[in-house]
Amino acid sequence: MSKQSWIKRWTLAAVAFGASLGQAVADKVSTFALDNGMQVVVIEDHRAPVVVHMVWYKIGAADESPGHSGIAHFLEHLMFQGTKDVPPEQFSKIVAAQGGSDNAFTTPDYTAYFQRVAADRLDLVMTMEADRMHNLTLSQNDVDTERNVILDERTERTDSDPASLLGEQMSAAQYMNHPYGIPVIGWRHEIEGLSRQDALDFYHANYAPNNAILIVAGDVSPQDVLDLAKKHYGPIPPSDKIHDRIRPTEPPQLAERRLVLADERVAQPYVARSYLAAERNSGDQKEAAALTMLAQLLGGNRATSVLARALEFDQKVATYTEASYDGVSLDQTTFGLAVVPADGVTLDQVEKAMDAVLDQFLKTGVDAAEFARIKAQVKAEQIYSADNTQGLAHRYGMALASGLTVQDVQAWPDVLQAVTAEEVMAEAKKVLDRRQAVTGWLQTEGAAQ
């Protein structure tokens, strides 16, 4: 077990540099659009006879109607319940029978389904994925069983984990009006009320080729993929119900929100802080790039980042520090900090120490040597990321389902590289505003702080 692994349980993975692709890789990306509006992206990697096939729907938990939290995720589960041609629960078994693996996931902004199979079995998985885009059948019994599975999933992943509960409470406090404040899995009392009809309504309103992105990555030729896509997805009619996603926006945030979650199951108290932050926008990624570099400077390196240096090495008041930011988001996202106090240090003390370090950083500015090292890593990441085709496919999918374009994804490394120290500091001053922040303490029940 790594020495800091436990904290990953409460925070979404701190994506270091987001999508970053080298020219060598960018050259192997082809894009198409089908007549029915479905976007197609092909990423070639011929090193192994493997293909990853993904369909991303531009619909997520933040698009649910009030009172129906969890319906996007519930439908994701129910998409494995079958069609007229593929019996219930058989989808994954058919993929597994070919040696493949498949899964799906739901986020606030999108819902994605993917399979990883031998390259010569692309036709099969595409047949089945296209089939369930418009032919889903649901029995009442399957819906009832799956609802229990999801309630168990919520129990296991959220209700049994105080760190997850704190994260959920902090998001709810961070977003006063935007639906990002509602958990993807849903509030328990609302999950309990989700019906078969709710799932079918959500499916018919949102699952259509003109609301979907097809990503195929691996040992394939773009022309073959296009031919297959035309054959399987081409005949599915577009929906006239798909519209731009306009969600409620945040009012001015004028006061910091502070939470304490005390739970007897907590072994390791910590302080977490999230600030409302700008996201990457198509053709306009500079602000997000500066925030990405800011997160790296503050908490990217376990030994040399601003927070680690001050709190772990110099003052020894913390055993773990983190700064996280992922700009891939349809709407306003968050910039996160977390600090684990050393033995004998209170949450109040470690939080004050963290804020003092931030104040000092705003005065002294960017360490030029650290900034240069981060830029070297950004450059290298373009090379390393080419080793993981599924990861590349994922990056394109996330970006395209979050309002970005292929051009934005390919421009991102250069946008990061062009960030100046002055731009980082301007963003730091803007984002590190306690009035737009939520501070959460996770502590053991009954602990005096």
Added chain:
Amino acid sequence: MMVRALALMGTLICLALPLRAEVAIQEVTSPGGIKAWLVENHDIPFTALNIRFKGGTSLDAAGKRGAVNLMTALIEEGAGDLDSQAFAAARDGMAAEFGFASDSDGVSVSARFLTDTSAQATDLLHLALTKPRFDAEAIERVRGQVLQNIASSAKDPGTIASDLLSKAAFGDHPYGSSGDGTADSVQALTRDDLLAAYHGALARDRIYVAAAGDISAADLGLMLDKLLGDLPATGAPQPADVALTAKGDVTQQSFPGPQSTISFYQGGIKFEDPDYFAATILNEILGGNGFSSRLMDQVREKRGLTYGIDTSLAAYDHAALLAGSVATSNEKAAETMQVIRDVWADVAKNGVTQKEVDDTKTYLTGAYPLRFDGNKRIASILVGMQMLGLPVTYPAERNAKVQAVTLADVNRVAAKVLTPDKLTFVVVGDAVGVTAGN
């Protein structure tokens, strides 16, 4: 619609041909005599390197539990003239990545470095492996992290269950306790203890090496001599094999919350056993590949008792077990355990079906070639193969070994290996009515 359904199944049958993993492995021996496996690929200008030292946390000396774990965590905390921060800066300045980890059978070192800085990266990694500083400041800082980790584990139901299972199965053997050590044992470790752990664990008589990426066999040989040539020739003696204990009882530890974490195990089968592949197929059918196993079918799909259940054949260097885990609500724990026992007894007595064996063989043979994508994954797999004593031809031959297993083999192994009365449970949570069911 029946017609289309049949057509689809027809497609499946046509496609269900076993693939062979086509990965060209070179056996490399450095001028200094260090052996390694290499998959050369010059598409992307970097190399992934994986080094494993056999032994790991099981080499902890008596009373020094946690020494190898803490020592491994300190390798990247300064070496030679460089303290922790200077080492991190040097590594990041050339955008190299080093990882150091330990488990009960080994200490592993993984690295990725760019082709144009490979010489400097080799020098830096060499410094870490041969001249770690173990500065007092770093020891105390990392010790604090490890102690917090131990405290967190003590409140994590999954870790509690896994520790209880290890204790029940392996007793006083190193496998019977967490390699992290206890708060007391870690608190007591001295710098000398860490130096002793370092000298015992990192030696040339226990090295396995693999590389994949933008490097030639000749260059890899030179690199390995530079990197590993001056490590000591021998290290600490390896631990003995351990006989597994599985009494078929239930151990419960209370834990607050609505859910119980249940681990279960019995004796397994070692990789060298001629029945290993039949047992692999059996495990897949029982609880292996998630969505299509007997347990997943009975526990999740038929009854909605859990989000997931799985089993695995764990073949350690010195023991083997067949183990599984599931989390379920407290009131459904007893029912879940009974379903598991019933499935176990049914498969032991009645075996599995020809279709299950065929499907599993198609799955295993189809999945195998998919593992070898990416330099990082290949380097890691190749080290694992060497530790099992496999030849470089294994990837090409492995699927034929799976194909050779018959239904009769699987059922014979099911009757021999599955011992429902020895299926031992650990329950962490406030489940009620959980008792031994035999």
